[in-house]
Amino acid sequence: MSSSTTALAQRTVLFDFHVSKGARMVPFAGWEMPVQYSGIIEEHLAVRQNAGLFDVSHMGECRVNGSQSAAFLDSICTNSIANLNNGQARYTILCQPNGGCVDDIIVYRCSENEFFICLNASNAAKDIAWMQKHTPGFNCTVTDECADWAQLALQGPKAEAILQPLTATALAEIPSFNFREGTVAGTKTIISRTGYTGERGFELYIHPSQAVALAEKLLHAGTAHGLKLAGLGARDSLRLEAGYPLYGHEISETISPLQAGLGWAVKLKKESNFIGKPSLLAEKESNNRPRVIHFKLADKRIARADTEVVNNSGIVGKVLSGTHSPSLGYPIGSALVEQNALVGALAVRIRDKDYSLEIVRPPFLKTSLHP
Template identity: 40%
Template sequence: MTVTLKTVALHETHQQLGAKMVPFAGYNMPVRYSSDLDEHHAVRRGVGIFDVSHMGEFKVTGPQALELIQRVTSNDASKLAPGKAQYSCLPNEQGGIVDDLLVYKLAEEDYLLVVNASNIEKDWSWLQAHNTSGATLEDISDQTSLFAVQGPKATAALQTLTEVDLSTIPYYSFVQGELAGAPGVIISATGYTGAGGFELYVPNAHARQVWERVMAAGQPHGIKPIGLGARDTLRLEMGYCLYGNDIDDTTSPLEAGLGWITKFTKPFTNSAALEAQKEAGVSKKLVGFVMDGPGIPRGHYELLDAEGRKIGDVTSGTQSPSLGRGVGLGYVRTEFAAPGTAIFVQVRGKSLPATVAKLPLVKGTE
């Protein structure tokens, strides 16, 4: 059976830039333009632009919008004011996570949910199934492009393109305004890199214009297009979860270190069971770790104690460009979760030493 990959609006642009394209979450996406290492350092030290238009966007509007969001998400969306965003998740009935997402409050009774590309259909079905009060739902994923302009020079690169004072937008806040000649762009001080910067939600009709003008404005600051390869190493250094690797339908938000977005001040899907789990304590936790010497951890590698007994599994791993050594995320038995704990990673038949480390593994700007 041949699976037809979807393409983002600027597919041809990425090909012209020499990107290596790979299948990802049902889309044909740029994984790199030059090298993962160069692109990683460009974002940590300067500025880079990612096309992450494969992400999903759902509008939730009307008098019942907040009621629906409160019922299906773990965080407390009633705390959001217009112009604010929050990280949250959709718990399932079995103690796991349907998806993690961002919730934007555009205005009263007007919200935007941003979900993972691999879960667009699943999340849409989940929202529809739970929309028993009549909130208005609209899937605008195929009409929306999303560019992440990330790095310490992102503000300088973008400021010439808008009259919005970007320096006044706090973390996890946003402004809707004109940028690069495109009206109504959501300029959001969020990202998946820990390097600072903005995410730009742009109607597809203006996508090429915005991309080209951002690239031109960023030239004095050394802007580079960045692919999914560097996106993964950047997020791993920060300890940010990737759905399908570090969290999924079977992992509890409390096990995943997401207790801070799990608010028991209101009822939500499976909240009673999760609250009981919090009271009892979890038996395993997601931790970050750094290799003590050579060796690169990879997903599904076993984590061991000093006696060689299995204590968990790696969920994500890579060579950190910033640290010059292997880093990873993985679930371990709770007694091994404290920072500074010595653990071992089973790498190709060898038990290599590593140390549990406090997240983020690399200091970001946020």
């Protein structure tokens, strides 16, 4: 129950802001981040019902420039990049040659030859090194912009109503996974209709010097709409209810995107012979690969990461993520399970006691993004 602090943890520009708003700060991916303000359940429900504001400035960014940027990205990304329009964004995986995941990222096309990329905090340095290692042979450069951006995520059914009065950009005209460069409350902002909660909303990229002022303005504008500050605790329970993967849990260097159920983001038919493609093709042919499943439990105990998954013949998998679903009021989770064990009864073993699980295809509930 004690919280440890890491000497080397970085702080986002919003650190003092969080503390002043009553946040509990915890180490996460090398950063000191707010895990909660008023309470995880309250913040989670605010995002589902109204809106929540998250500091996600720990996320990494980089930019790819040059005449062969698109071809380069197609050579390292599982999803298609060259067919993106300017102003469009796409979720993709970077794979290793063996099909394991280097990271999952979002690629934004700014212009014909320029792409902006959002990276997971824990992987940002590794990703940028990985990209730079693979640029030879392509006319393009990869520039680290991690220190150049702060990021706020405004998520929930009321997000658009809160944000629109603060910007001249017509938000209703930005489709999902598209972005515009505009201003919000006088601050130059990349306004992206993306998120990690299962709700409609925006991710706002801004210069770090503007982050506190913008957060205060959004908070002020959102109060009447029920906007609450939300921390990483709610972010995790929201993304798990929506069925979104978290690197190091549902995807990792040992769990491929196909195992994780992300086949929709793996374009095995695209022309580019991207890194990992031969392994993923072989894996697709195999009929006995482990699979990531999502589940709910009838009991109250939460099956946390690394809990064993069992059937009547023994251990057949392990839990990857597990939490209490604030929206549904029961425990939910994800697990990696041997494919041949997927037919038949499964249970999680918590402290030597088995609790039967029910496989659920996510999202676990209807949301504004998945009505």
